[in-house]
C-alpha cells in the first residue's frame with residue numbers, strides 16, 4: 001500500500017507506473033474520457049519516452065472500428081520511420097515521422113490508452129495496435145469500448161482553433177455571429193478544438209458569464225475575460241497532469257480528489273465558493289451544465 005501522498009502524485013501525473021513483473025515494465029499513459037489537459041499530458045509522456053525511436057514493425061487487430069486508415073496502409077507506411085515528435089492537436093495525439101509529411105494520429109475516444117511497454121509485459125485485452133520500436137519498447141494502443149481511432153494523415157491541423165494559442169481577436173471573431181449559447185459554442189469543435197464539458201463550465205464560472213448567454217451578444221471585454229479564464233483552467237489542469245472525474249481511481253484506490261479543484265462542475269446544490277449561493281445544474285445542448293446564478297451574469 002502506497003502512502004496517500006505518493007498515490008495522489010501518481011494519479012495526478014497521468015502516468016501509472018506498474019511495477020515490473022518478470023523483467024517487464026509498462027508505463028500506462030492515460031485513463032477514461034480524456035479531455036485536452038489529459039491528452040496534452042499523455043502526448044508529453046509518450047514524447048518523452050519514444051521520441052527519436054524508430055518503428056521496426058507493426059501489429060494491428062482484426063476489429064474494424066479503431067481504424068480510420070486501413071491497417072494494411074499503416075503496416076505498409078510506418079515500419080522504417082523514425083518518430084520525430086509526439087504532440088497534441090485538439091484531442092488528437094500526433095506522431096510526426098522523420099523525412100515524411102505523413103503523420104500517425106491517435107484519438108483516444110472514451111476509453112483509449114497508450115502504453116509504452118516492455119515486450120515481456122503481457123499484452124492486455126482490447127489491444128488494437130502495437131508499434132515495435134528499435135529501442136525494444138512497444139507502443140500499444142488499448143481501447144475496450146473502441147471509440148478511439150488510429151489514422152495516417154498529412155499535415156494534420158484539426159478542425160478548429162487551438163484554445164491555448166488563439167489570440168483575443170481571433171477568439172472574439174469566432175463568436176461574433178453565433179446564435180447559440182456561449183457554452184455550446186465553446187464545445188463546438190469546429191470553432192475551438194479540444195475544449196470539453198468540465199473546462200467550459202469552469203472557464204465560464206471564472207469569467208462570471210452565464211452558460212446560456214447568446215454568444216453573439218457577449219461584449220468584447222467579457223470574451224477577453226473568458227479566453228483568459230479558459231487558458232488559465234486548461235494550463236492549471238495540464239500542470240496537475242490532467243483531471244478526469246469519471247472513474248478517477250488509480251491503482252492504489254485513491255478516488256476523485258481533483259473534484260476538490262472544481263468550482264462548479266459536479267457541485268450541484270453545493271454552496272458557491274465565492275458567494276455561497278447553491279450551484280445550479282441545467283441541461284444545455286444535452287450536456288450537464290453547472291453555474292452560480294449569483295456570480296455568473
Ligand SMILES: [Zn+2]
Nearest residue numbers: 272275292295
Ligand atoms: Zn457565486
